[in-house]
Amino acid sequence: MKVLAALVATLSLAASLCAQAQSPNTSGRTLRQEDVRQVAPALEKYTKDRLFGEVWERPGLSQRDRSIVTVSALIAREETAAMPYYFDQALDNGVKPSELSEIITHLAFYSGRGNAYAAIGPAKDVFARAGSGPTWSRQHRRNSWRLTKRRKPSVRIACRPSSAR
Numbered sequence: 001m002k003v004l005a006a007l008v009a010t011l012s013l014a015a016s017l018c019a020q021a022q023s024p025n026t027s028g029r030t031l032r033q034e035d036v037r038q039v040a041p042a043l044e045k046y047t048k049d050r051l052f053g054e055v056w057e058r059p060g061l062s063q064r065d066r067s068i069v070t071v072s073a074l075i076a077r078e079e080t081a082a083m084p085y086y087f088d089q090a091l092d093n094g095v096k097p098s099e100l101s102e103i104i105t106h107l108a109f110y111s112g113r114g115n116a117y118a119a120i121g122p123a124k125d126v127f128a129r130a131g132s133g134p135t136w137s138r139q140h141r142r143n144s145w146r147l148t149k150r151r152k153p154s155v156r157i158a159c160r161p162s163s164a165r
Contacts, residue, residue, distance in 0.1 A: 063093040072103055075119045076111035083122035097127055101134035
């Protein structure tokens with residue numbers, strides 16, 4: 001059984017290393033709409049018609065909420081090539097730079113620190129172009145800490161002593 005578990009772990013590691021070796025290095029590249037139009041005009045048309053024409057216009061979520069969901073998915077998948085475009089779009093749709101910063105921080109604990117750190121560069125570039133960035137005043141930090149300390153847990157877990165089982 002131990003040999004089987006070791007074999008599965010080794011094969012999983014080898015498969016992930018092969019996948020990483022075959023995936024292209026997109027760091028430092030920014031995907032622009034003109035690039036897509038030149039290389040794959042049909043993809044640009046489908047994206048424009050379906051994604052931005054239908055999906056983003058559905059009534060179930062606001063543009064702001066869709067931006068939050070989209071940047072969260074991009075960060076979780078470490079899709080750095082698309083981040084600058086969608087970070088810009090999020091700011092245009094009303095997401096504040098401090099909220100984008102908080103999304104990155106929050107996702108570090110759910111999608112991995114590496115994915116969150118990968119989003120910092122694109123976010124920094126977008127903030128620089130927009131002339132904005134997350135600002136946290138000293139008072140805000142102090143109040144946030146106080147609220148966290150005073151907050152009661154919303155879920156209480158009843159624990160029985162192990163001898164009562």
